[in-house]
Amino acid sequence: MTHDPTPALPDQRPITVQTSDRGPVAVTCPSWCAGRHEDGEQLVDLGHVSENTELLVHTERGPAELAHLLFASYPFATQDTDHGPAVAVKLAYDYFSFRTDTALYQLADEIAAHAVRIRAIARQLAELQAAEVDR
Ligand SMILES: [Zn+2]
Structure with missing residues (x-):
């Protein structure tokens, strides 16, 4: 019987993602990750993202999204500042990172x-x- 010297925390999940440039890569999802990982991305694009927190407003035509927020981290990103976790906020038609x-x-x-x-x-x-x- 083997013993893993660094077992995942109870709320973390080990997964393997098939990347287009590095083949299968084993990572551990943080507790907040919604687990939506797609095979075929490059390693630098392999990221953990949470469920969205939607900020809706009521309009005469029903609910409309003002913004939404989610936690994200990209542990293999080329920029160290993207290794996260950070909060991505979708405002208008684009995402903006809020790192603090x-x-x-x-x-x-x-x-x-x-x-x-x-x-x-x-x-x-x-x-x-x-x-x-x-x-
Ligand atoms: Zn994940």
Whole structure:
């Protein structure tokens, strides 16, 4: 009987991914990884990603996505800063990496500032509509 000197933590899962440039590569998924790994990618693109946290808003046509966030790490990326974990935020049509909690708190503060602006515009709308009624 052999003994693995570095057993995976209970919530980590060892997997093997078939890469296009390095063949089969054994990695251990962190606890937050949703486990969506596809064979055929290059090793540098082998990444762990979590489930999305969607930020939805209600519109007259139903829910619309404002942004979504997910944890990601790319342990074989050419850039050390991408080895992660970091948070990827999809804003508009692209993903942006937030590598520190400070960066994410800044994003939250900026979104909160936008909420203040939206409330001010709501007050303006109410005033404009009231002015229309008074005509
Ligand atoms: Zn994974």
